[in-house]
Amino acid sequence: MMSSHAGAAFKIGKAGRFHPPDGQELDMAVPAASRPDIGSSMLARAALILYSFNTSTPELSLMDVVRRTGLPRSSVHRILDQLVQLKGLERTGAKYRLGLRLIELGxxxxxxxxxxxxxxxxxxxxxxxxxxxxxxxxxxxxxxxxxxxxxxxxxxxxxxxxxxxxxxxxxxxxxxxxxxxxxxxxxxxxxxxxxxxxxxxxxxxxxxxxxxxxxxxxxxxxxxxxxxxxxxxxxxxxxxxxxxxxxxxxxxxxxxxxxxxxxxxxxxxxxxxxxxxxxVPGHRGPVPPAEPPRPDRAGQVWSGPRMR
Known part of the structure; x- marks a missing residue:
């Protein structure tokens, strides 16, 4: 499945992989015996809609999402409404953006x-x-x-x-x-x-x-x-x-x-x-830790650091 706007749309390959517009591949393959028709599943469509938002276009209209995903307008409208109710998206006027719940998860x-x-x-x-x-x-x-x-x-x-x-x-x-x-x-x-x-x-x-x-x-x-x-x-x-x-x-x-x-x-x-x-402010990440004290041979009394 792919939008007629091939340069901007997502597509879903037969192996169950999402192909976003930037060319990055998100592998969602499952064993063939249990593989659902991901191209028509509600989850796949909701994922396509969420993936259409990015840092350069954090707010999209209904038709923006339709063009980016290639999904039917009625399906996009219904899923957008459900995502708003679930706080996955927020709506401001005619525009949608990622909601508080997704921001919290991120x-x-x-x-x-x-x-x-x-x-x-x-x-x-x-x-x-x-x-x-x-x-x-x-x-x-x-x-x-x-x-x-x-x-x-x-x-x-x-x-x-x-x-x-x-x-x-x-x-x-x-x-x-x-x-x-x-x-x-x-x-x-x-x-x-x-x-x-x-x-x-x-x-x-x-x-x-x-x-x-x-x-x-x-x-x-x-x-x-x-x-x-x-x-x-x-x-x-x-x-x-x-x-x-x-x-x-x-x-x-x-x-x-x-x-x-x-x-x-x-x-x-x-x-x-x-x-x-x-x-600690100014700390630039983990450093090799100093060797802590080690137990004595009985494993019960702490005898201080080992000498080298």
Missing amino acids: ALATHQNWLRDASLPYLHHLHSSTGALVHLSILDGHEIVYLEKIGGSPDNRIPSRLGGRQPAYCTSAGKAMLSFADEDELDEILKAGLPARTPFTITDPHAFRRELAQIRERGVAFDREENYRGIVCVAAPLRDATGRAIAAISLAGAPSRIKLQALIPPLLVTARQTRHALF
Whole structure:
């Protein structure tokens, strides 16, 4: 399918690929056995309409969109109206432009990429110096979302993946962020309940508030088999200039393999270095982190940095 205005229109190839006017290809191919007729799907048409907006023409009229997409005028009008209702687009007079919801999603994607990219060298160093599984997480409502995962469990018992979600109230990363959350956010978590995931899950709201207060005092949060049996974690929040926790770095493993207390010093060093990379004015991005102190052979006493 292609507009008669071939120089300006999108087209959709047989393989399910979008071809924008600037020649960039956006591959949306799926296995042939399950491939829908993307050229006639509502989602494909809505995507064509959204892709017709760019920095040089941020506002378009109905007929501008029709010409750029090659779609029927009636279809474009209907989809534009639906996108306005969903806050994907805004309408001012006869012109349309990207809406607040899309701007928020774009900002979220940029923020997450920036956060992950700035943190990555420090996360890798933390993993190499401790041997524990490292996660970078953010809070999304009542759940945490994993932005990065480095390392793995030898017995594959840690059920985490990039983009995966876990309840915030029973994970170390979630509690680390919730300890600096607004009171309204915390109230919403407690209203939803704290169902037991294991016999060690904190289910009493008063006990949970006491736990968050302790986290604020010591600077780290623990998950002592509260989310999954046989998995323990320790996490430190990443706080912005306002004191709000925008993310958390955590270390996880089996209780027989890691000692949580021994992991606190390198975790706090990593959190401090990452925060510096993210928020210190004039900092131009991550630099190779200084080597943090290492545990002694027993893995329990922190003996300071290794001498070279």
